[in-house]
Amino acid sequence: MTTITTPLALVAELTHRCPLHCVYCSNPLELAKREQELPTQTWVRVFVEAAKNGVLQVDLTGGEPLARTDIVELVHAARQAGLYVSLITSGLPLDEAKLAALVEAGLDHFQLSLQGATEQTAREISNSTSHPQKLRVLRWLKKHRVGITLNFVIHRQNIQELDDMLAIVEEHQPGCVEFASVQYYGWGLANRDALLPTRAQLDSCVQTLKEAEERLKGKTRVVFVVPDYYAKYPKPCVGGWGRKLMLVTPDGHVLPCHAASVIPGLHFDSVREKSLQEIWENSEAFRKFRGEDWMQEPCKSCDRRQLDFGGCRCQALLLAGDAAATDPVCSLAPTRPKVDAMLMAINSHRPDQREPLQFIYRPNP
């Protein structure tokens, strides 16, 4: 018998529309169009149901959540429902008045993404002009009392700017900075060969961040998300399938994680037809990999199975061809040699050689 815990976090992908075209976007390759998006009232109902069901926090994300013209209303509704409200944004479609309105509506936490430390890198990664606006947003944020996280997604093409990224952090002193290594799903997977860092880059990054953590103690919390291809054990993906997190897509489907739609044969229920609680408890997609019954060896008898829950189901599907397999990044996985072969290919590049970029950019649906 598998125990069902209460979900703690709701990821609300309000839209797939976005002014940026980042090469590692976690959205699926098939993006939802504007006319498929849930209306305001359905999102409001989802927030109320989530809070009743025990959810503490909602991440309003996308795409670019500010592309929704009802974003202030949605922030207000989520806060009224009793949720802690985070906005995960590029900061692009924003001016000072809109920011003030969002804070007034009850926004708790503003997470701003940065694609690099310089305009040129940010442009290469996002195929758009965005860096100067982000620096403007950082200045506007100083006028408000709201939680601030800066999120740098790091990879082979921008990891060398780490010191300059830290200079931005030290200048603006947000409560938290995340250096999140690209995860290889969706657009990130499509661009993996250009994004996977080398071992030398990773080692240098770890050392720099260790020193930064010490220097920024009591000012900014430094969070580092490791590139899991280099890890010994897999990440406990979303805190375990169907244990802590649920994600609602722009068109209303409820997924156990960002990438779950890559798993063939999984049926996702929609908030247009069912309540969030009913979906959390009973939907086929959430039950499929909840608990341990689905596990194969070596996970099934592994001492770590309650620490990492076998790793990521989507990564197992994408790299091993079987969503119930041990996450191939695990050093105990029979498919680990595949990952090692990829790392070997990346690390045999000459370190001083900057290859011509051949990115596949994410479109705006």
Added chain:
Amino acid sequence: MKPEMTATPRLAAGVRLNEKSQQPRMLLMPERALRLNGPSLEIVQLCDGKHTVQQIAEKLQAVYAKAEPQRITDDLVGYLELLHKERAVDF
């Protein structure tokens, strides 16, 4: 960093308690939540930028009259130090 006894701790930006009607009481912060009970809830409620650490200690000593007063102060300072490190409290 340890707070001075004259410091007036307050919750950092983006950190707040959930509503009284919501149980259990939690300290909500970016990407995280901390469950509060007994003295930890009382301490967090007094982190309002007005009460000094000394005043918070005195209030706790009155509530927990059977405990050794210095021990209460030490525990309070230790807890505030932890909350500061986690960027939940400024002082």
